[in-house]
Amino acid sequence: xxxxxxKAAEKAKMILKQEGKEGWGLRIFSAEGYCSPSFGxxxxxxxxxxxxxxxxxxxxxxxxxxxxxxxxxxxxxxxxDEEQEGFILKGPMPSCGxxxxxxxxx
Numbered sequence: 001x002x003x004x005x006x007k008a009a010e011k012a013k014m015i016l017k018q019e020g021k022e023g024w025g026l027r028i029f030s031a032e033g034y035c036s037p038s039f040g041x042x043x044x045x046x047x048x049x050x051x052x053x054x055x056x057x058x059x060x061x062x063x064x065x066x067x068x069x070x071x072x073x074x075x076x077x078x079x080x081d082e083e084q085e086g087f088i089l090k091g092p093m094p095s096c097g098x099x100x101x102x103x104x105x106x
Contacts, residue, residue, distance in 0.1 A: 002068060004056035005077040008087060012059050012078075016043065025053075025060035028076070030067040037070060041087055 016024050027044040030037055044062055047053050052068035054061045061076060074091040 002052075002054050002061075002063075002071050002073075003075045004054060004059060004061060005075055006057060008076045008078040009057040009059040010078075012087075013057075019043065021045070025062055026076075027062045028067055028071065029064070030070055039067070039071070039089065 012026055013022075016022055021043055024043055024045045025047070027042045029040050029042065031040065047060070047062040048064070051062045051064060054063075063071065071089065074089045074093075077088050077090050079086060079088045
């Protein structure tokens, strides 16, 4: 089941508050290519009809059913070191479709 780390929830809520969008959520969306699915992250006020909603510590994350199925075994986390920071997806990456010859990077 898709999950959200406490660190990601805390950071996202802080960003939403700074943006004046307290109580809003994050939307994860997919843009599938031939063999390499990619994912994006945006701010959204409410889920759309048919969305899956995952909650953690007051943060809501919205995904359409297809994206949710692709990311079902992953965790949204927040990474930071001296040089970079940002939201990341951790866990076994989705495999590509038939004819791609193995798993695809994200």
